Amino acid sequence: MIATDALLTDLYQLTMLQGYYAQHMEGSAVFELFVRRLPACRGFLVAAGLEQAIDYLQNLQFTSAELEWLQGTGFFKTEFLQWLENFRFTGDVHALPEGSVFFPNEPILRVTAPIAEAQFVESRLINILHFQTLIASKAARSVLLAPDKKLVEFGFRRAHGGEAGLLAARASYLSGFSGTATVAAGRHFGIPVFGTMAHSFIQAHLNESEAFEHFALANPGNVVLLIDTYDTEAGAQKVVELAPKLAALGIPIKGVRLDSGDLAAHARRVRAILDAAGLTDATIFASGNIDEYSLEQLILEHAPIDGFGIGTHLDTSEDAPYLDCAYKLQEYAGMPRRKRSEGKATWPGTKQVYRRFDVDGKLAGDTVTLADASCEGKPLLKAIMQEGKLVEPLPALEQSRAYAKEQLSRVPDGLRVLKHASVYPVHFSPELRELTERMDIDAELR
Amino acid sequence: MIATDALLTDLYQLTMLQGYYAQHMEGSAVFELFVRRLPACRGFLVAAGLEQAIDYLQNLQFTSAELEWLQGTGFFKTEFLQWLENFRFTGDVHALPEGSVFFPNEPILRVTAPIAEAQFVESRLINILHFQTLIASKAARSVLLAPDKKLVEFGFRRAHGGEAGLLAARASYLSGFSGTATVAAGRHFGIPVFGTMAHSFIQAHLNESEAFEHFALANPGNVVLLIDTYDTEAGAQKVVELAPKLAALGIPIKGVRLDSGDLAAHARRVRAILDAAGLTDATIFASGNIDEYSLEQLILEHAPIDGFGIGTHLDTSEDAPYLDCAYKLQEYAGMPRRKRSEGKATWPGTKQVYRRFDVDGKLAGDTVTLADASCEGKPLLKAIMQEGKLVEPLPALEQSRAYAKEQLSRVPDGLRVLKHASVYPVHFSPELRELTERMDIDAELR
Numbered sequence: 001m002i003a004t005d006a007l008l009t010d011l012y013q014l015t016m017l018q019g020y021y022a023q024h025m026e027g028s029a030v031f032e033l034f035v036r037r038l039p040a041c042r043g044f045l046v047a048a049g050l051e052q053a054i055d056y057l058q059n060l061q062f063t064s065a066e067l068e069w070l071q072g073t074g075f076f077k078t079e080f081l082q083w084l085e086n087f088r089f090t091g092d093v094h095a096l097p098e099g100s101v102f103f104p105n106e107p108i109l110r111v112t113a114p115i116a117e118a119q120f121v122e123s124r125l126i127n128i129l130h131f132q133t134l135i136a137s138k139a140a141r142s143v144l145l146a147p148d149k150k151l152v153e154f155g156f157r158r159a160h161g162g163e164a165g166l167l168a169a170r171a172s173y174l175s176g177f178s179g180t181a182t183v184a185a186g187r188h189f190g191i192p193v194f195g196t197m198a199h200s201f202i203q204a205h206l207n208e209s210e211a212f213e214h215f216a217l218a219n220p221g222n223v224v225l226l227i228d229t230y231d232t233e234a235g236a237q238k239v240v241e242l243a244p245k246l247a248a249l250g251i252p253i254k255g256v257r258l259d260s261g262d263l264a265a266h267a268r269r270v271r272a273i274l275d276a277a278g279l280t281d282a283t284i285f286a287s288g289n290i291d292e293y294s295l296e297q298l299i300l301e302h303a304p305i306d307g308f309g310i311g312t313h314l315d316t317s318e319d320a321p322y323l324d325c326a327y328k329l330q331e332y333a334g335m336p337r338r339k340r341s342e343g344k345a346t347w348p349g350t351k352q353v354y355r356r357f358d359v360d361g362k363l364a365g366d367t368v369t370l371a372d373a374s375c376e377g378k379p380l381l382k383a384i385m386q387e388g389k390l391v392e393p394l395p396a397l398e399q400s401r402a403y404a405k406e407q408l409s410r411v412p413d414g415l416r417v418l419k420h421a422s423v424y425p426v427h428f429s430p431e432l433r434e435l436t437e438r439m440d441i442d443a444e445l446r
Numbered sequence: 447m448i449a450t451d452a453l454l455t456d457l458y459q460l461t462m463l464q465g466y467y468a469q470h471m472e473g474s475a476v477f478e479l480f481v482r483r484l485p486a487c488r489g490f491l492v493a494a495g496l497e498q499a500i501d502y503l504q505n506l507q508f509t510s511a512e513l514e515w516l517q518g519t520g521f522f523k524t525e526f527l528q529w530l531e532n533f534r535f536t537g538d539v540h541a542l543p544e545g546s547v548f549f550p551n552e553p554i555l556r557v558t559a560p561i562a563e564a565q566f567v568e569s570r571l572i573n574i575l576h577f578q579t580l581i582a583s584k585a586a587r588s589v590l591l592a593p594d595k596k597l598v599e600f601g602f603r604r605a606h607g608g609e610a611g612l613l614a615a616r617a618s619y620l621s622g623f624s625g626t627a628t629v630a631a632g633r634h635f636g637i638p639v640f641g642t643m644a645h646s647f648i649q650a651h652l653n654e655s656e657a658f659e660h661f662a663l664a665n666p667g668n669v670v671l672l673i674d675t676y677d678t679e680a681g682a683q684k685v686v687e688l689a690p691k692l693a694a695l696g697i698p699i700k701g702v703r704l705d706s707g708d709l710a711a712h713a714r715r716v717r718a719i720l721d722a723a724g725l726t727d728a729t730i731f732a733s734g735n736i737d738e739y740s741l742e743q744l745i746l747e748h749a750p751i752d753g754f755g756i757g758t759h760l761d762t763s764e765d766a767p768y769l770d771c772a773y774k775l776q777e778y779a780g781m782p783r784r785k786r787s788e789g790k791a792t793w794p795g796t797k798q799v800y801r802r803f804d805v806d807g808k809l810a811g812d813t814v815t816l817a818d819a820s821c822e823g824k825p826l827l828k829a830i831m832q833e834g835k836l837v838e839p840l841p842a843l844e845q846s847r848a849y850a851k852e853q854l855s856r857v858p859d860g861l862r863v864l865k866h867a868s869v870y871p872v873h874f875s876p877e878l879r880e881l882t883e884r885m886d887i888d889a890e891l892r
Contacts, residue, residue, distance in 0.1 A: 011641030022664035126603035163607030184453035195457030200775035218468035261788035329646035342707035
């Protein structure tokens with residue numbers, strides 16, 4: 001379902017590979033993937049997408065049809081394309097487990113491999129890890145605000161393509177959502193799927209009561225009725241009127257859905273209507289342009305809403321539609337490397353991140369240092385692949401979801417706020433600073 | 447490459463279908479896809495994605511594995527799932543040709559089909575058409591600003607998944623971009639592909655000069671050198687020093703790329719360095735967080751830049767990451783239908799859009815009316831499919847691109863500005879207003 005095609009990459013990866021190939025540059029390279037800075041409206045990030053990234057690495061190879069097409073572009077020599085026939089990923093990967101909370105300048109993935117391999121996989125690795133991390137990070141904000149509400153990912157239609165819809169469902173479930181409306185995500189990732197009816201179902205009937213009844217008869221185990229097509233409170237009244245008839249058939253009304261207007265006000269009135277009729281078990285589910293900002297407001301207002309469908313704003317990460325992430329060469333042939341471009345300089349060398357916790361188990365500070373340096377704290381990057389093979393099976397999505405829950409429980413209050421979060425302390429070790437300075441001096445002398 | 451899986455949909459489509467099936471609701475439904483309102487920073491939109499939407503409709507069917515999985519969810523009766531085995535799209539489609547300029551409340555696609563079919567395809571049709579329209583509309587802004595520059599889509603890595611990367615390449619090419627960096631988009635859509643090297647290629651070498659030479663020897667027809675890894679002007683100087691050696695080998699330096707810092711200032715200095723060495727044919731290509739806003743600034747400053755790589759901001763439509771679009775039931779079993787939800791009420795009935803032009807051929811005003819009403823102007827929706835078959839072959843991407851160019855040439859100046867565009871007049875005909883009022887009165891009486 002998630003494509004592993006080798007040509008899902010930038011052309012420059014292949015022209016660079018042609019350069020490495022021509023010069024017999026086969027040394028080992030270390031690339032690290034990290035986020036340069038947080039969007040203004042994020043206090044922390046949640047790593048996601050490793051399973052798909054590893055799947056990509058394990059399946060990477062060029063088909064003969066792809067190589068034939070590349071030949072036709074005129075960019076490549078035949079000998080180089082023949083070499084690509086046997087191109088596979090044979091390197092090592094270290095990474096943060098999915099669900100890990102992390103911060104700027106901390107590598108979340110490190111690839112160590114012959115330079116052509118480590119180089120080539122850049123585009124699709126970023127593409128996979130960036131998007132799921134973006135969505136898991138956004139989803140976590142709603143989960144922390146409303147841990148006891150049912151949150152359902154609702155955004156497939158306005159996600160950026162089919163793959164984005166699937167991966168948004170996965171990433172938000174990882175961060176603690178209860179499920180998704182997207183059927184294929186249910187099938188491929190084992191995520192619980194939710195859904196009942198759209199306005200069109202109501203409109204296709206002569207009146208709402210008939211539509212509600214028809215739906216209930218056809219879907220007796222899943223009766224959540226959409227009541228805002230014409231008038232929300234009148235819709236709730238029709239649900240109440242229908243309830244005894246359905247009850248006589250043994251069909252319970254599980255709930256109603258609101259999708260427009262002042263959700264808190266409607267929910268209060270609808271709750272009263274349902275309760276007055278004894279439908280106290282029927283839940284109220286709300287949708288319609290909800291994001292963590294409106295969710296926070298609804299929770300502050302104590303709106304009697306049991307669950308939320310969160311769609312477009314989640315799947316597009318509307319308030320921060322991308323992360324400033326990069327995948328950079330940090331070492332080649334045993335020597336650390338440093339990019340010094342204005343505003344985009346990197347910390348050189350192969351790195352590890354160590355984390356400290358306070359007495360309550362909350363995150364207290366991280367240190368980025370060289371992988372072979374010693375440091376106080378818990379090391380975050382784990383060995384995932386060695387010589388192209390998994391070190392151990394990746395955790396199942398449910399396990400990663402449990403890990404994300406544990407990680408989110410450790411996020412300090414100052415980082416949980418929706419805006420103007422405090423800045424988490426990420427230190428750079430003396431060893432790393434010293435290496436960086438030494439490289440700059442060497443570069444000046446060269 | 448672009449998935450047509452039937453389960454790329456919302457669960458509620460299937461639960462509704464189970465309801466239609468149980469009640470033998472087989473009447474013809476008309477659904478229309480439209481955008482409710484423009485994002486604040488858009489003056490117009492460009493329709494895109496029809497080819498993939500039609501491909502989806504033509505290939506829609508459930509596999510036995512999918513049906514088996516659905517059975518396991520417990521939501522569906524066996525008889526209904528058996529009926530789904532033969533489920534195909536057999537309806538009619540009317541649509542704006544790809545590349546059409548359009549405005550809020552104008553249907554860009556109309557589906558007329560037995561209600562189950564017309565209903566079911568909602569989620570994926572929106573998913574496909576929304577995203578490409580979003581990107582084509584964003585890309586058109588840069589094309590109108592810089593019609594003589596080479597604009598290349600550069601955003602695969604931060605596009606929201608692989609499909610988004612491919613479709614962003616297609617949509618931006620449709621709107622007039624010169625090509626893409628994404629290899630798979632080149633292969634699948636026949637779009638020109640561009641790319642040379644990343645900073646890592648430079649860093650993997652002991653110095654820039656060696657990296658430049660190695661790249662040129664391996665890619666003699668495609669020598670565009672990235673010069674900002676350490677110091678941009680020093681990089682340009684190294685290009686100049688290398689040029690005679692390459693010239694002696696018959697290898698021309700096509701250009702250089704800048705990727706950081708003050709692009710206008712660097713471009714001026716680099717242009718002077720190149721020109722002073724006689725490299726007047728070498729072009730300057732710039733990238734790095736460019737969007738139409740920074741592009742406008744660079745053009746106002748007359749920065750000597752020949753082409754631009756536009757990535758993240760384009761592929762995520764950063765300033766407007768979604769469109770408020772909807773696919774709504776407008777007619778069922780011969781009767782118009784209207785949703786009246788607060789803030790989301792629809793114009794009922796099967797509609798057509800007519801466009802008028804001023805003496806210069808620029809867009810002068812549109813009227814939305816009922817499909818069977820007569821109206822002044824040029825009708826915009828065309829018959830695309832009839833009874834599940836194409837009325838005529840869809841235009842090739844190059845033809846649609848030419849059409850988009852013609853359409854963009856007709857956009858009035860007031861709509862081309864990046865912010866605070868004027869509001870284009872879209873009228874609703876007396877027939878449509880009358881129908882809407884009549885339906886509201888009927889609803890009150892019912």
